[in-house]
Amino acid sequence: MEAEIIAVGTEITLGQIVNSNARFLADQLRRLGIESHWQVTVDDDPARISEAIHNAWLRNQLLFVCGGLGPTDDDRTLQSTADALGVDLAVDEDQWQAIQADFKRRQAKMVPENKRQAYFLNGGMPLANPVGLAVGSFWQGKDHTVVVLPGPPREFKAMVSESLLPKLKNLMGKPIISRNLHFVGCPESELMDRIQAVLPDKRVVATSYVQPDEIQVRLTVHNETTTNADELLNTAQEKILQAVGDYYFGTGEEVSLAKQVVDCLKKKHLHISAAESLTGGLFQATICSVPGASNVFDGGLVTYAIKVKESLLGVPKEVIDQQGVVSAATAEAMASHVQKLLHADIGVGFTGVAGPDSLEGHPAGTVWIGIAFPDHVESFELHLSGKLGRQNIRRQSVQRALLRIYHGLK
């Protein structure tokens, strides 16, 4: 069974937004073992929507039509799809009640068009929308399955994950079980080489996805019972962590390193603080991006200039003069001093060169990170590529500090 993804939206053909839905869906299909060789985007024009569906119908069996399910005049997708299939529209009465209740609660005025968001392809099933008003459609004909999905990425992802994937898994008739491992601080090629070298069983397939702040490795098992699959995945994960556990920080779908660290600190009733130079506040902002950060973080310092490292933080002038501002001694002093100053259990110090210019003869990407744990102080140096650019050097520095803290607390 081969799939084709049709996106409908003038905002895409005009180049205002990128078609992120197609990437998300294609990735999900690949994980299910469904091949997809065509993606087509047209604007909100009924004739072009019909032409796209007609072409797709001739060459593929599983069609996804995405976007254009809103209540306004330029939302023509569902009617155009129904016309192309030669079917009527039906009303999802439950959703129609829910839409009316939502408008009542918001004291908003309804127009007749709002009912259109409860329509789906007659003869098919409505797909529930966990975060929006428009339902989707799941329609099966003799040789074809046609799925209609909403355009806003948040609604799209929620409907695909919660309403569509279970149906597609049934359609495929074979179970696929997978888990997602998260890593930071190792180049992707090296990480995957080392993982492939220790994978104990060919039934477990590992694929990697580079994200801005991490590398995700997905382990997948096809066509096994749940018990067998779990056993295979457990063994694989164990071998992988023996090989590259130094870079690992969690397993699951919604895992972030900052959240792992905050959760870990919270569980151990520890508070953290930081004194940041090249990162300029990014470490603390990352900690504060986690809801509930106030349980583990009271505040800290940004000490960008040398004189502020001395005056506000109290790093001895002679340490900086003798060892240099980009040094283990300065990073450790920053960590220890901010730990004391904020009465924190853990203090972190960042000093280094974000670039583009070099500093004290160190090229951009040279970073020292000091960490004052309750019982000892340590530091390590990063030699990041200057080509990463200023922002990525700062983000990588933050992630590497978080990883070290996470492992230090375990």
Added chain:
Amino acid sequence: MEAEIIAVGTEITLGQIVNSNARFLADQLRRLGIESHWQVTVDDDPARISEAIHNAWLRNQLLFVCGGLGPTDDDRTLQSTADALGVDLAVDEDQWQAIQADFKRRQAKMVPENKRQAYFLNGGMPLANPVGLAVGSFWQGKDHTVVVLPGPPREFKAMVSESLLPKLKNLMGKPIISRNLHFVGCPESELMDRIQAVLPDKRVVATSYVQPDEIQVRLTVHNETTTNADELLNTAQEKILQAVGDYYFGTGEEVSLAKQVVDCLKKKHLHISAAESLTGGLFQATICSVPGASNVFDGGLVTYAIKVKESLLGVPKEVIDQQGVVSAATAEAMASHVQKLLHADIGVGFTGVAGPDSLEGHPAGTVWIGIAFPDHVESFELHLSGKLGRQNIRRQSVQRALLRIYHGLK
């Protein structure tokens, strides 16, 4: 003349990467006034590449085929396009010399396939690649123009901007002159309503693009001499700034509000500092994202907990007790105290509710920003929608503070 954008790449149909080239090119075409209603993506399969070109040929006159120009076996785009058009391939001898010189310089081993990167569609022209080895093709037939472009986004953008756009402008036979205005802090619909209401001349067209941290408004004039166009744009900009100048922070292609503020501070020899609560360091990290920030920023504080606002920053306990932590008085005290503590010319204080939970009875999105200028202290309140989520509330707060500082310095 209508365009169709065909992307070739298994990495897109597998969902490994998003098709950012299509968005970039569609946006450029729109600016030139070229309509584009179709985008098609296929994997690296010659038969599907041919089918995509065949379909596009029947419905559009300007075809872009993007990706798959590398030297490896799965790079089939150019040969497939040549087959579909019924033409041969020619060698760009200059590029072939350049490729050989590049390999020699890198002391890398050449294989016969490397010569393929110097091929282009016979009867057309090669398109120079400013940052890579593979040339593109610009081929014109009786009713059709076919353009072949490389896949890596860096090479794609460079070739489109530097080699393709001048040719397309000639093809269009009419000059298009535009400028880009940047705004923050006004809802897009209100901003555009107010701009449309004052646009003095129908020959100036305004279109808006919402970016994560700003709204860009592009003014475009077609078919006028440069002098006329400049005059029209100057008048339009003047009227627009009279109407919505409060939200404006710059004109140009590469403008960021943080950079505008840093440049402005640098010119006036002023230093800035901040004490941040809900933003958790994000304001300072944003300032530090601008190269050369050290000229205007020495450091500052993150005062997340109330006790740190009092102990480290010296905000009087009675201010917080009597006025509340989310208040004008607290924001102004934070700004003034950090200004003094860091010997800065300008101090900024952020206090508010990032969410998801409310604080002191204030819902998520309630933010007070205090700014201590050299000669006065001021503050203002934001009522952002809680639906924006924690990160966007924090980012918006930072942008709104930067905007106020920018206008305060003007």
